[in-house]
Amino acid sequence: MSSPDPQVRAARNHSASSALRGPVVAVTGAASGVGALLTERLAESDEVRQVIAIDERRGECAAAQWHILDVRDPAIADKLRGADVVVHLAVDLDLGTDPAARSAFNVRGTQTVLTAAAAAGVHRVVLCTSAMVYGALPDNELPLSEDAELRATAEATGVGDLLEIERLARRAPRAHPGLNVTVVRPAVLVGGTDTALTRYFESPRLLVVAGSRPAWQFCHVEDLCGALEYAVLEKVDGELAVGCEGWLEQEEVEELSGIRRMELPSAVALGAAARLHRIGLTPSPAGDLAYTMYPWVVSGSRLHEAGWRPQWTNEEVLAELLEEVSGRHTVAGRRLGRKDATAAGAAGATVALLGTAALVRRARKARRRL
Numbered sequence: 001m002s003s004p005d006p007q008v009r010a011a012r013n014h015s016a017s018s019a020l021r022g023p024v025v026a027v028t029g030a031a032s033g034v035g036a037l038l039t040e041r042l043a044e045s046d047e048v049r050q051v052i053a054i055d056e057r058r059g060e061c062a063a064a065q066w067h068i069l070d071v072r073d074p075a076i077a078d079k080l081r082g083a084d085v086v087v088h089l090a091v092d093l094d095l096g097t098d099p100a101a102r103s104a105f106n107v108r109g110t111q112t113v114l115t116a117a118a119a120a121g122v123h124r125v126v127l128c129t130s131a132m133v134y135g136a137l138p139d140n141e142l143p144l145s146e147d148a149e150l151r152a153t154a155e156a157t158g159v160g161d162l163l164e165i166e167r168l169a170r171r172a173p174r175a176h177p178g179l180n181v182t183v184v185r186p187a188v189l190v191g192g193t194d195t196a197l198t199r200y201f202e203s204p205r206l207l208v209v210a211g212s213r214p215a216w217q218f219c220h221v222e223d224l225c226g227a228l229e230y231a232v233l234e235k236v237d238g239e240l241a242v243g244c245e246g247w248l249e250q251e252e253v254e255e256l257s258g259i260r261r262m263e264l265p266s267a268v269a270l271g272a273a274a275r276l277h278r279i280g281l282t283p284s285p286a287g288d289l290a291y292t293m294y295p296w297v298v299s300g301s302r303l304h305e306a307g308w309r310p311q312w313t314n315e316e317v318l319a320e321l322l323e324e325v326s327g328r329h330t331v332a333g334r335r336l337g338r339k340d341a342t343a344a345g346a347a348g349a350t351v352a353l354l355g356t357a358a359l360v361r362r363a364r365k366a367r368r369r370l
Helices: 006-021 033-043 076-080 099-119 159-175 196-202 221-232 250-257 266-278 286-292 301-305 314-325 338-344 346-369
Strands: 024-028 050-055 065-068 085-088 124-128 180-186 188-190 206-209 218-220 239-242 261-264 329-331 334-336
Touching (some): 024 033, 033 221, 050 076, 085 099, 085 221, 124 159, 188 196, 188 221, 196 206, 196 286, 196 314, 206 250, 206 266, 218 221, 218 314, 266 286
Parallel strands (some): 024 050, 050 065, 180 239, 188 218, 206 261
Antiparallel strands (some): 329 334
């Protein structure tokens, strides 16, 4: 048998030497969601020597070295020894999780991972929060730069946790000299995700608050994984925003989705959202509504300067999101069964649910008069 062509042999040798020189990368939250996708992507990369996968259960990536434990367990430091980079994706933003338990997991988990990484000699930690930390405000620039002030409050689902993670990220290099921390902030994340913002598109009508100025920017999970890989390979660092190019106006979203709007005065929409959440009828606090009212579009300039480009457009991601949520029925963030949705009707379901708060308020007043 003839020996391989010299160019082929050289390419193979280069690939092998690149893998030997590449980093050992640990991924937390590696069994599901973005963590599972990134773990597979890194395991297939010629630029990564080894992937250490950490989660409370084993995932499907056979090429990774798995460790099963809670990220809040200090024993994680032993599992991180030998790693060059840690990507911390074990963050719970599930709408159904008890807020206190969610915050305890997210903040304590991030604290433990940062401390353990420093103790294990890891030189870089990559954290993933959200562009929501910039806040959705009527005077936001379009688009926001990465250096824009973080003006969000803790009133939206999980945003308080994300702001605390951002604070830990800023403090870590001072507490642990030599530890580099990169923070990646995606726009509205789409691709197997379930958030208050993706549920917005499950509604029979798109709720529009009168006088608001929505601007929609999406981020596909595949593009997020690409941005995370750039951070892992040290092609870019610092605070990174990631999303599709540009944004869609509300009218464009309505035209592309074929879903008509239901416009309400601000006081009615915000007041009803707050009451519905307070009495437990919806999982989303009123703060989530701001992110459908005002812009929080990001430029992604640092990634662009490093050579990264999104593979998906806003139009393409919206189309995928609409396909994902097809058949689901959500009103004011609350999922309805098919029977409930059919009985309630489209706009009627929205009006009925918004009116529930007024009925409950009247009932409470009546009880107080007895």
